[in-house]
Amino acid sequence: xxxxxxxPDRTADVLIVGAGASGAAVAASLSEAGFDVxxxxxxxxxxxxxxxxxxxxxxxxxxSSWSIxxxxxxxxxxxxxxxxxxAVDPVMFNGVGGSTIxxxxxxxxxxxxxxxxxxxxxxxxxxxISYEDLEPWYDLNDHVMGCAGISGDPANPPRSERxxxxxxxxxxxxxxxxxxxxxxxxxxPSDSYINSTRYGEGRDSCNFCGHNMMGCFQRAKASxxxxxxxxxxxxxxxxxTGARVREITTDSSGRATGVNYLDTEGNDIYRSARAxxxxxxGVGTPRLMLMSDSDRHPNGxxxxxxMLGKNLMFHMFGGSSGVFPDHEDPWVGPVANILLSQxxxxxxxxxxxxxxxxxxxxxGLGPGAIARSVGGHRAPWGKDHHEVLxxxxxxxxxxxxxxxxxxxxxxxxxLDKSLTDSSxxxxxxxxxxxxxxxxxxxDHAIAQGRTVLEEAGATEILINPQSRETGxxxxxxxxxxxxxxxxxxxxxxxxxxxxxxxxxxxxxFVTGGGVNPTPTIQAIALRTADYIINERQDLKA
Amino acid sequence: xxxxxxxxxxxAVLDRALPPVGNLPGAGGMGLSEEVIKRCAADFRFxxxxxxxxxxxxxxxxxxxxxxxxxxxxLRAVESSNPDAFGLWxxxxxxxxxxxxxxHKRLNWHGRSPQPDGNxxxxxDESILGVIRQREPFWRKT
Numbered sequence: 055x056x057x058x059x060x061x062p063d064r065t066a067d068v069l070i071v072g073a074g075a076s077g078a079a080v081a082a083s084l085s086e087a088g089f090d091v092x093x094x095x096x097x098x099x100x101x102x103x104x105x106x107x108x109x110x111x112x113x114x115x116x117x118s119s120w121s122i123x124x125x126x127x128x129x130x131x132x133x134x135x136x137x138x139x140x141a142v143d144p145v146m147f148n149g150v151g152g153s154t155i156x157x158x159x160x161x162x163x164x165x166x167x168x169x170x171x172x173x174x175x176x177x178x179x180x181x182x183i184s185y186e187d188l189e190p191w192y193d194l195n196d197h198v199m200g201c202a203g204i205s206g207d208p209a210n211p212p213r214s215e216r217x218x219x220x221x222x223x224x225x226x227x228x229x230x231x232x233x234x235x236x237x238x239x240x241x242x243p244s245d246s247y248i249n250s251t252r253y254g255e256g257r258d259s260c261n262f263c264g265h266n267m268m269g270c271f272q273r274a275k276a277s278x279x280x281x282x283x284x285x286x287x288x289x290x291x292x293x294x295t296g297a298r299v300r301e302i303t304t305d306s307s308g309r310a311t312g313v314n315y316l317d318t319e320g321n322d323i324y325r326s327a328r329a330x331x332x333x334x335x336g337v338g339t340p341r342l343m344l345m346s347d348s349d350r351h352p353n354g355x356x357x358x359x360x361m362l363g364k365n366l367m368f369h370m371f372g373g374s375s376g377v378f379p380d381h382e383d384p385w386v387g388p389v390a391n392i393l394l395s396q397x398x399x400x401x402x403x404x405x406x407x408x409x410x411x412x413x414x415x416x417x418g419l420g421p422g423a424i425a426r427s428v429g430g431h432r433a434p435w436g437k438d439h440h441e442v443l444x445x446x447x448x449x450x451x452x453x454x455x456x457x458x459x460x461x462x463x464x465x466x467x468x469l470d471k472s473l474t475d476s477s478x479x480x481x482x483x484x485x486x487x488x489x490x491x492x493x494x495x496x497d498h499a500i501a502q503g504r505t506v507l508e509e510a511g512a513t514e515i516l517i518n519p520q521s522r523e524t525g526x527x528x529x530x531x532x533x534x535x536x537x538x539x540x541x542x543x544x545x546x547x548x549x550x551x552x553x554x555x556x557x558x559x560x561x562x563f564v565t566g567g568g569v570n571p572t573p574t575i576q577a578i579a580l581r582t583a584d585y586i587i588n589e590r591q592d593l594k595a
Numbered sequence: 596x597x598x599x600x601x602x603x604x605x606x607a608v609l610d611r612a613l614p615p616v617g618n619l620p621g622a623g624g625m626g627l628s629e630e631v632i633k634r635c636a637a638d639f640r641f642x643x644x645x646x647x648x649x650x651x652x653x654x655x656x657x658x659x660x661x662x663x664x665x666x667x668x669x670l671r672a673v674e675s676s677n678p679d680a681f682g683l684w685x686x687x688x689x690x691x692x693x694x695x696x697x698x699h700k701r702l703n704w705h706g707r708s709p710q711p712d713g714n715x716x717x718x719x720d721e722s723i724l725g726v727i728r729q730r731e732p733f734w735r736k737t
Contacts, residue, residue, distance in 0.1 A: 108710040114690045118638040126640065167735040174737065184737070204721075208730045222717045235726040242727065250719070261713030271710035386714045400735040420709075421702060422690035435612040435685060436667060447702065 069327035074152015077333030078278035083583035085289035097149030105269030113422035151279035203245035308350035336528030365461035374503035376512025409458035429518035455499030532561035647680035
């Protein structure tokens with residue numbers, strides 16, 4: 055293969071791989087601080103007015119070209135993932151904005167205890183940073199992305215005011231909240247990166263369309279193509295789309311020198327940089343670093359510890375769905391940004407498992423989706439179909455549990471020996487087993503969820519022991535730590551092995567916590583950017 | 596396999612999968628077999644599933660000769676022998692069915708796609724926090 059250098063006269067200060075949640079945040083911070091930034095993204099810009107939720111066949115598209123699962127979507131910019139040995143399918147989106155295009159934008163924070171699991175519960179590892187270390191960047195991110203929420207949650211430390219009031223929880227939310235109140239259990243309105251009022255450039259308030267996982271037509275849901283990227287580009291950052299990085303290049307000393315990528319025509323192009331920042335998610339980042347092996351890095355780039363690709367965490371997801379025949383608030387409002395409960399978030403040894411989980415209320419979807427699955431239960435075909443569908447459609451509320459998924463070295467991302475992407479590059483292979491702790495945690499969540507739904511008046515409850523297609527949160531495969539023999543990067547996201555290589559996506563998580571991780575991922579990315587700005591001026595031309 | 600072969604068979608099969616209800620004919624009687632075939636052709640996972648189901652069913656003539664119980668038994672046999680393909684095929688059938696305006700009307704549902712009209716956001720009512728605001732902080736200190 056012949057490689058062409060993009061511009062031999064230009065060496066960027068920082069080259070970022072991936073334009074999603076974390077890459078965009080780093081690009082904006084560094085470019086605003088005067089760094090010469092280039093980002094390489096294998097996907098493309100999205101046109102919000104072309105999102106499928108405005109099309110009559112939107113439910114069918116959610117099964118194919120707009121599936122959350124890259125193995126079903128199979129766009130040219132996607133890469134296949136071998137999941138034969140995995141209990142969970144990873145889900146993601148490749149494009150400017152990354153998975154923030156398809157997320158529900160539910161944005162709780164980790165708890166202080168999540169950073170001290172080893173100290174407090176005797177398992178896994180402690181993070182090299184604390185909640186307090188990260189708090190300023192959580193706050194900054196809330197303002198750039200636009201957080202709707204309210205202070206005073208007794209399950210979390212006090213925090214600064216959100217820039218917008220909460221998304222109203224609706225009559226269905228009030229019904230579930232009332233059940234939590236009667237049980238004496240915690241609940242709180244969800245923090246969301248969804249506009250409850252107009253906020254941000256050209257972004258309207260939510261119009262309660264009811265289905266926000268296929269892009270937001272209204273631009274009310276924050277995605278980084280709408281938030282961080284315009285700022286970064288205004289400051290001179292260059293974003294190259296349709297460009298698939300195949301290798302992080304290194305010099306004879308082992309330091310990163312840039313990347314080789316393939317454009318949409320198959321041209322092999324070299325871009326040089328003084329530093330490389332990986333922001334390609336917890337599967338894509340270890341994949342590319344394993345592909346970037348060399349004489350100086352024989353087991354993959356920055357893998358002297360052997361930890362690269364290990365300790366994959368997904369967040370186990372299961373729960374209960376209740377049918378409420380008298381419910382009169384049909385399918386209105388965000389699908390999962392309603393309320394949460396962290397009654398069972400912290401460890402209680404009497405429960406038979408360590409750590410805990412967050413309940414998230416979920417709303418029903420369109421009739422096609424309800425027919426296909428309520429909590430993993432497909433409506434029967436034949437004579438009973440219509441009665442079952444009518445009972446469930448517009449009357450279904452779920453309580454999903456996101457459980458803390460502790461790191462285990464046998465849960466891995468490796469390179470597949472035969473499966474390749476559309477460019478002929480090795481696909482990642484996921485090996486992932488549900489641990490006994492996770493199983494016990496989910497069983498507890500299902501039992502407690504049933505209690506809440508019954509208290510709220512459900513006449514039928516459907517149990518989902520564990521969903522397969524819920525690997526939204528790709529964590530832990532290049533974790534941070536103080537010990538170079540047990541971690542891949544330090545507390546600033548800087549590689550232990552390569553001092554001009556940084557990782558800012560979910561790969562660096564040490565433990566997973568029991569909440570959606572994106573605000574934490576972005577806070578970590580912003581913190582790393584500030585470290586580069588303040589401590590690594592040597593990377594600036 | 597010819598289109599007519601598949602269409603004829605599917606018409607009969609769809610009437611068993613989604614039988615008549617109220618004033619609506621079954622999904623086959625609504626003429627959805629061609630729509631199902633067209634939608635399956637757009638995604639090879641769907642078309643593979645459709646092919647697997649059709650291959651495993653009796654011929655159109657044999658299927659037509661069965662009574663209702665026999666037709667259901669034939670469908671159950673495919674569902675049992677190849678649950679993944681049958682399930683995916685059924686998901687496509689369900690989704691196509693619930694795209695139909697006549698079905699929306701029977702469900703007394705507007706049938707609009709979520710956007711661009713959306714719905715009206717209700718006002719935020721802080722009084723709903725009355726009970727939970729009385730609880731003392733209980734997050735675990737480090």
